Amino acid sequence: MTAAAQDGPVQPVTRMVWRLTELPRPAGPHPRLAGMRVLLIGGEQDVAAGVERALKEHGALVRRGPDGPGPVDAIVDLTVGRPYGPDPAASAGVWRRALTETVTALRGAYDDWAAETAADRLFYLAVSYLGGGMGQHPRDGLEQPLGGIWAGLAKTLHREFPNVGARVVDIDLAASAELPGIVAAELGRTGEIEVGYRDGRRFTLTPEARPVAAPALTLGPEDTVLISGGGRGIGWELARSLAARHGARVVVTGREPFPSGDEPWFGADEAGWKRYEKDVWAGRAKGESPALIRGRLARTRRLWELARHMTGARREGLRVEYARCDVTDRAQVRELIRRVTGPAGGRLAGVVHNAGVDTAARLPKKTDEEILRTVEVKIEGFLNVFEAVRDRDLKFFCSVGSLTGRLGGMVGQLEYAAANDGLARLGQWAARRAAFPVMTLAWPTWDRIGLIANFAAALRYMAAIDVADGLERWRAELLGASEGEVTFVGPLGRAIDPGQAVGYPVVPALPGFATAYPKIFHLGEVTAYQPHAHLAARVVLDPERTPALGDFRIDGAPALPPSLLLENALRAAEWLVPEDFPELRADRLEEIVVPLSLLRLDGPAIRLVREARGFHDGHDWIVEVRYRHEGAGDGAEASLRIVHQTGGPRPPAPPRPAVRQTTTLRSGPPFLLWRGAVVPVSGWTPGDRPVAEVPRCPPADLWATPLVPGTALPVGALENVVRHGTTQGDGLSATADPLVIGRIAVHSAERGPTRVEGDPSLGVWRITDAHSGDPVATVSGFPGPLGNTTE
Numbered sequence: 001m002t003a004a005a006q007d008g009p010v011q012p013v014t015r016m017v018w019r020l021t022e023l024p025r026p027a028g029p030h031p032r033l034a035g036m037r038v039l040l041i042g043g044e045q046d047v048a049a050g051v052e053r054a055l056k057e058h059g060a061l062v063r064r065g066p067d068g069p070g071p072v073d074a075i076v077d078l079t080v081g082r083p084y085g086p087d088p089a090a091s092a093g094v095w096r097r098a099l100t101e102t103v104t105a106l107r108g109a110y111d112d113w114a115a116e117t118a119a120d121r122l123f124y125l126a127v128s129y130l131g132g133g134m135g136q137h138p139r140d141g142l143e144q145p146l147g148g149i150w151a152g153l154a155k156t157l158h159r160e161f162p163n164v165g166a167r168v169v170d171i172d173l174a175a176s177a178e179l180p181g182i183v184a185a186e187l188g189r190t191g192e193i194e195v196g197y198r199d200g201r202r203f204t205l206t207p208e209a210r211p212v213a214a215p216a217l218t219l220g221p222e223d224t225v226l227i228s229g230g231g232r233g234i235g236w237e238l239a240r241s242l243a244a245r246h247g248a249r250v251v252v253t254g255r256e257p258f259p260s261g262d263e264p265w266f267g268a269d270e271a272g273w274k275r276y277e278k279d280v281w282a283g284r285a286k287g288e289s290p291a292l293i294r295g296r297l298a299r300t301r302r303l304w305e306l307a308r309h310m311t312g313a314r315r316e317g318l319r320v321e322y323a324r325c326d327v328t329d330r331a332q333v334r335e336l337i338r339r340v341t342g343p344a345g346g347r348l349a350g351v352v353h354n355a356g357v358d359t360a361a362r363l364p365k366k367t368d369e370e371i372l373r374t375v376e377v378k379i380e381g382f383l384n385v386f387e388a389v390r391d392r393d394l395k396f397f398c399s400v401g402s403l404t405g406r407l408g409g410m411v412g413q414l415e416y417a418a419a420n421d422g423l424a425r426l427g428q429w430a431a432r433r434a435a436f437p438v439m440t441l442a443w444p445t446w447d448r449i450g451l452i453a454n455f456a457a458a459l460r461y462m463a464a465i466d467v468a469d470g471l472e473r474w475r476a477e478l479l480g481a482s483e484g485e486v487t488f489v490g491p492l493g494r495a496i497d498p499g500q501a502v503g504y505p506v507v508p509a510l511p512g513f514a515t516a517y518p519k520i521f522h523l524g525e526v527t528a529y530q531p532h533a534h535l536a537a538r539v540v541l542d543p544e545r546t547p548a549l550g551d552f553r554i555d556g557a558p559a560l561p562p563s564l565l566l567e568n569a570l571r572a573a574e575w576l577v578p579e580d581f582p583e584l585r586a587d588r589l590e591e592i593v594v595p596l597s598l599l600r601l602d603g604p605a606i607r608l609v610r611e612a613r614g615f616h617d618g619h620d621w622i623v624e625v626r627y628r629h630e631g632a633g634d635g636a637e638a639s640l641r642i643v644h645q646t647g648g649p650r651p652p653a654p655p656r657p658a659v660r661q662t663t664t665l666r667s668g669p670p671f672l673l674w675r676g677a678v679v680p681v682s683g684w685t686p687g688d689r690p691v692a693e694v695p696r697c698p699p700a701d702l703w704a705t706p707l708v709p710g711t712a713l714p715v716g717a718l719e720n721v722v723r724h725g726t727t728q729g730d731g732l733s734a735t736a737d738p739l740v741i742g743r744i745a746v747h748s749a750e751r752g753p754t755r756v757e758g759d760p761s762l763g764v765w766r767i768t769d770a771h772s773g774d775p776v777a778t779v780s781g782f783p784g785p786l787g788n789t790t791e
Contacts, residue, residue, distance in 0.1 A: 010447050011463035013488040014511050015212060015473070018205040018406070020136050021505070023195060025185070025202045032120070032188035034059030036073045039066060039109075041101050043078025043127070047176050051076065054180035055187070066105045071112040074123040075105050076183060079150045081129060083143040083173060084429070088330060088387070092380055095146045099375065099418075100368055102126075102150065106160075110364060113161040117534070119498070119526040122164045124157055125187050126150035128425075129173045132198025134205055135428035136484075140198075143173045145429035148405070149375060152421025155193055155408035158499035160363055162531050165189070165499070170196035190525075193503035207489070209509035212473070213480040217395045219246040221319075224346045226251050226336075228327050228385060229355030231306040234446050234470070235400070238352065240309075241471045243318040250318075251340050253325045253355070256299075259307045265300065266307055273304055327355050327381035330388075337388045350478065351389055354400040355381050356419070360412035371415040378419035379426060386430050386438075394436040396478050399427050401442040403462065406487050408500055410461050424485045431483055441477055442487040446470055460495035460581045492516050494581045498526045498535070522571035524610060532579050535572060535612045538630060542605035549601065559599040560606045565627065565638060566592070568610070573623035573642045576614035584621060584644040595636040598627060607631075621646050 038060045040052055052062045055076070063072075080098045085091045106113075113122055128147025131140025147170065154166040169186050171179055175197070182197055192204040219225070219242065230239045230252030239250040259266055265276045277297060284293055306322070313320040325336040341348045357377050359370050382399060389397070404413050405420030424440040431438040445458040447467050458464070465488060477486060491512030501520045506513065524537035541560065543549045552561040570586060577584060599606070607630040614623045620643050627638040 009459050009464055010466045011490045012511065013444060013465050013469070013473075013490045014209050014509060016207040016487045016489050016509070017210050018136065018485060018487070019208050020133050020196075020203045021206040023192065023202045023204050026189065029058045029184045030188035033184065036060045036123075036188065037071065038062045038074045038076055038187070039068075039072040039105055040064055040076045041066070041078065041105055042098050043081040044176075047081055047179055048078055050177070050180040051078065051183050054184045058184055060187075066101075066108050072109055073121055074125065074187060075109065076187065077102055077105070077124065077126040077150060078179075079127055079129075080144055080146055081127070081173070081176070084145055088380075088383060091146075091383075092376075095149065095379070096372055096376075099149060099372065102153070103363070103368060103371055106157075106363060110160075113164055116161070116163045117528050117530045119163045119165075119529050119536075120190075122161065123188055124154060124164055124166045125183060126154050126166075126168050127179065127183070128168060128170045130170050130196075130425060130428070131172045132170055132175065132196045133203060134170045134194060134196050135425050136205065137196075137198060137203075140428075141172055141174070142429045142432060145426045146379065146422060148425030149379070149418045149422035151194065151425070152405045152409075152417040152419065153414055155406075155421065155503070156404065156414050156417040158497055159409065159411045160414060162497060162499065163529055166193055166503070168194050170194070172198055190499075191502055192505070204505065206505040207487070207507055207510060212476045212482060212486075215476075215479040216481040217479055219248050219349060219395075219479070221247040221249070222346055223349035223395075224249045224251065224340060225350045225352065226253070226340055226348065226385075227352040227354050228253050228325070228381060230352065231309060231322060232302060233449050234443070235352070235354035236309050237446075237449065237467060237471055238354075238474055239320055240313060240318065241475065243313065243320050244316075245475070248319070248349070249346055250320045251323050252320065253323050253327070253336065254306060255324070255326045256303055256306070257324055258310070258322050259303050261307075263303075263307075265304050267311070268304070273301070327353075327384055328376050330384045333384040333388050341392075348389065348392060348394065350394055350396045350398065351385060352398045352400065353382050353385055353423075356400070356416075358413065358416045360410070360416075362412055363414055366415075374415045375419040375422065378423045382423055382426055382430075386434075390430075390434050392436075394434075396481055397430070397434065397436055397438045398478060399423050399438075399440040401440045401485070403442050403444050403487060403489065406442045406485070407489075407504065410458065410495075428484065437481040437483045439477060439482040440485045441474065441482075442485060443470065444488060444490050460493045462493050463490040465490060494577055497531065498523060498529055498575060502526075518567075519571050519574050522568045523575065524572075532576060533614055535575050535610075537572070537610050539568060539608045539610050539627075540605055549606070552599075554596055554600060558601050559596075560601065562594050562599065565594060565599070566640065569612075569625040569627075569640055570642060572610055572612045572625055573614070573644075576612055576623050578614075578616065578621055578646070582621075582646050584646060586642055587620075587645045588643050590641040590643060592640040594638045598629065598636040598638050602629070619646060620644060 033055065036055075036059070038055055040048060040055075040062055041064075042048070043051070048064070052064070055062050060074075079102075080094055082094070085094075116122055126147075128134070128151055129144040130142050130147055131137060133140045134151075135142055135145070147168075151168040154168045157164050157166045165188075167186055167189070169179075169182055171182065178197065186195065194205055196203045223246070225239075225242055225248050227235050227239050227250060229235050230250070231254045235252065239252050242248045243250045261267075265273060268276060280297060281293065310320065310322055323336055323339065325332045327333055337348070355377050357374050359366060359374060386397065401424050402409075402416070402420040404410070404417040405422070405424055409417035420442070424442065427438050427440040443465065444462045445464045447464045449467065470488075473488065489511055496516070501516075501523060506517055506520055508517075510516070522539075524539040526535065526537045528534065528536040541549060541564070543558070546564070548561055548564055550558050552559050566589065573586070598608075608627045609630050610625065610627050612623055612625045614621065616622070623642045623644070625640055625642065629636065
């Protein structure tokens with residue numbers, strides 16, 4: 001494994017499997033059902049009728065056809081609610097009709113759903129029938145394994161509709177009588193995207209880091225490995241590796257005939273290919289569209305890459321062969337297996353189903369046939385190859401999946417994610433019916449190879465895997481005879497959105513946990529969201545998860561530490577980034593106003609409403625954040641501006657005040673007390689420009705337990721940034737520039753810059769007007785066993 005630079009495009013990955021974990025059952029149907037306009041599609045007639053009755057009993061307005069009047073607030077998709085049939089043609093027809101109905105319904109709702117900014121109105125609920133444990137429970141029947149198609153689609157809907165709450169409910173077909181009640185209980189709820197019901201219990205899937213098993217088999221010159229779609233991309237990298245490392249015979253496939261050798265580009269290197277491209281553009285016929293030229297060049301480049309790979313392998317003496325085969329054609333697959341295992345073929349030791357296509361575009365720009373073709377290559381290709389070899393003595397059967405299926409895809413990958421999650425669940429079904437191990441490997445983006453057309457855009461979602469590391473991991477899975485779905489997860493990118501964040505359990509074993517979890521912890525319950533512009537949420541902090549709530553007191557009563565409020569604001573700003581997802585760095589906080597009355601806990605917890613808005617201001621990206629109490633409250637409002645650098649040229653910085661200090665900015669009651677029990681008390685460095693220093697806290701001492709977020713701001717130091725906001729006198733605000741302890745410029749609301757003087761050995765400080773010398777506040781209690789008492 002090559003070393004990866006921090007925040008570089010290629011990062012280490014963690015091998016993870018997904019295990020069942022129990023969830024509490026909902027107390028009953030959600031109040032949102034009353035008046036909800038629901039479109040009900042798919043499923044068997046009797047089950048659908050039961051679901052319709054149950055939803056109507058709770059006030060929902062249900063219709064069965066997509067052509068009804070007016071918009072809909074929810075789509076309940078009962079998908080393919082019958083057992084998987086042995087007739088491949090009939091089975092393919094069933095899922096194609098059901099998926100077309102789904103796509104038609106989504107197209108009908110598209111304009112309304114895409115424009116929605118409220119996060120608590122729209123819902124999509126799909127049902128799968130693997131057994132109630134998403135295929136992971138040992139007693140799951142897997143009667144209808146194709147439900148993974150809708151699971152992958154649901155997990156990617158947020159890329160088309162940022163404010164649709166998606167959920168996939170898995171049950172056993174034998175428990176279909178329970179489905180009406182389950183749908184009524186689940187519809188309208190947010191949280192985990194995947195839930196299952198079996199034996200009266202409710203489950204979800206949680207990632208768990210687990211090492212690959214030790215090698216259990218060998219590969220050698222007597223073995224043949226078949227790789228569908230292996231002439232290019234990561235399939236080719238594996239083919240070449242197996243032939244070079246093990247001397248195995250490897251057969252790769254593709255739909256196109258192998259080039260004859262007479263083509264003008266045959267044998268050209270990369271520079272030669274560029275010259276060919278230039279000649280094609282120069283010779284474009286009058287009226288020929290650029291899109292047509294680009295499409296033709298893309299097809300030709302695929303053949304050029306295939307020819308280059310195969311001729312290079314021959315020169316190196318590698319036993320790699322090419323066979324033409326469309327894996328969606330069952331007759332062609334049977335003939336392929338017959339040829340591969342002929343008298344001179346040797347033993348067929350393993351199969352890798354790698355074939356796949358991806359048309360990256362939003363739903364309105366795709367045809368039904370394009371969508372069905374993407375799913376067909378993965379699903380029908382798998383079924384055709386598996387049925388052709390299921391009675392053979394293979395060492396392994398490996399499907400090449402994608403994290404788009406497990407965690408949701410990128411923009412434009414709705415059906416690609418559907419195909420890959422369908423593939424993973426289909427693999428679980430196949431494993432019950434084969435004597436050899438069946439595995440699905442869900443990969444992130446590989447470093448600049450594979451189906452991803454825009455590598456830079458892909459990095460917004462997750463870091464890429466190093467090619468050499470990926471190949472070693474792939475070989476280890478094959479030789480270890482792995483089974484089931486295995487995922488390789490890297491650090492999440494900046495394009496994670498709120499719907500995706502709350503849909504999956506976040507565990508410390510996930511790469512990038514220390515960065516991702518604080519952002520998710522501080523997200524709150526989103527009530528409105530407009531990507532790149534606006535985020536509104538309810539924020540509830542309680543002592544059980546945030547022990548620092550007991551560290552800061554107002555007149556003896558527990559209160560929210562101002563630094564925790566500012567930490568929450570900074571994390572909220574991380575959800576609002578410009579549309580091109582640039583690298584951002586929080587440069588400074590401005591116009592900070594925090595009324596003390598806002599910080600008081602409401603009973604055992606504090607409940608706030610937060611609004612964040614992002615916009616450009618020259619070369620800066622600004623996020624303005626405001627807080628108020630949920631409900632009537634007292635009208636107090638906190639606010640601040642977070643200024644981010646976006647990397648462009650910057651104007652000269654304005655002059656800074658000569659004196660800067662971190663300290664409490666309010667004299668008189670209410671009295672503030674910082675106990676220091678959780679967040680250590682500051683120490684002080686004397687001098688002309690005193691600086692507060694906070695000891696670095698161990699993780700267990702920060703804001704949340706047992707899963708502890710890091711802090712974007714130094715803890716404790718910004719207890720100073722408060723504004724009382726009463727008629728007793730003018731409050732004070734502060735500007736942090738940059739985000740470093742002891743760099744808080746103190747300003748009076750009317751007096752302007754202030755001067756801080758005092759004796760650090762006595763822990764007493766006077767804040768005076770920098771021009772007139774008039775007193776503003778007296779601060780005492782630094783250092784001390786309790787610290788920070790303002791008088």
